[in-house]
Amino acid sequence: MPNIAIVLGSFHKKEAERMLEEARKTAAENNLTIVAEVWVPGSIEKPLALKRLLMRSDIDGCVALGIIERGSTKHGLVMGQTVCDAIIRLQLEFMKPIGLGILGPEILPDQIEPRLLPYARAAVIATAQMLA
Numbered sequence: 362m363p364n365i366a367i368v369l370g371s372f373h374k375k376e377a378e379r380m381l382e383e384a385r386k387t388a389a390e391n392n393l394t395i396v397a398e399v400w401v402p403g404s405i406e407k408p409l410a411l412k413r414l415l416m417r418s419d420i421d422g423c424v425a426l427g428i429i430e431r432g433s434t435k436h437g438l439v440m441g442q443t444v445c446d447a448i449i450r451l452q453l454e455f456m457k458p459i460g461l462g463i464l465g466p467e468i469l470p471d472q473i474e475p476r477l478l479p480y481a482r483a484a485v486i487a488t489a490q491m492l493a
Contacts, residue, residue, distance in 0.1 A: 363421040363492045365485075366397035366414040368407050370427035376473060380426045380462065380481035387482045391489040396420060404429050404463055405440055408447035415455040422458040422488045426481055428473060429465030441466025458491030460484030 367384055369377045381398065388395050396419060399410045407425050414420050425448060429441045445461065452459050462484030464476050 362392050362394045363489075364394050364396045364419055365422045365424060365488055365492075366399065366417075366420050367395060367424045367426060368399045368401060368410045368414070369425075370403045370407065371400045372403040373428040373430070373473075376428060376477055377426060379477050383478045383481040384424055384426060384462070384485050387485040388489075391486060393485065393489055393492075403427070404444045407444060407463075408451060411448065411451055411459060412455075415451060415457050415459075420457070422460070422492050424460040424462060424481075424484045424488055426462040426484060427464070428468060429463060430473070431465070431467040431469055437466045458488045460486070460488035460491075 369381060397414060401407055401410045404427050411423050414423055429437045431437055448459050448461060462480045464480055
């Protein structure tokens with residue numbers, strides 16, 4: 362069974378915990394073993410946590426979960442683009458998949474709830490498919 366790690370942002374802790382539960386369930390359904398769960402302050406810290414995990418020989422892939430909510434400035438949009446770019450670069454550098462389950466950027470509060478579980482599930486499934 363392939364080993365994966367999950368990185369989550371604690372800025373939206375309650376929602377991230379729900380995403381984590383769905384990710385755990387989906388990993389088990391897809392014969393993936395979660396060997397590490399790492400909490401970071403927010404999305405901007407995820408690439409460093411992911412890189413540290415991808416450097417480990419016992420990790421075959423990762424999943425990044427979280428939310429980048431719309432704010433009153435374009436900060437979230439810029440952050441989302443930067444984080445996504447860094448995650449893509451990490452996949453190519455390490456040749457290991459990273460399922461992207463970060464809602465946003467610029468997601469509105471009323472859009473979060475219906476997307477939490479589907480995004481978490483899709484991120485794990487994407488990782489499983491890329492490991493197959």
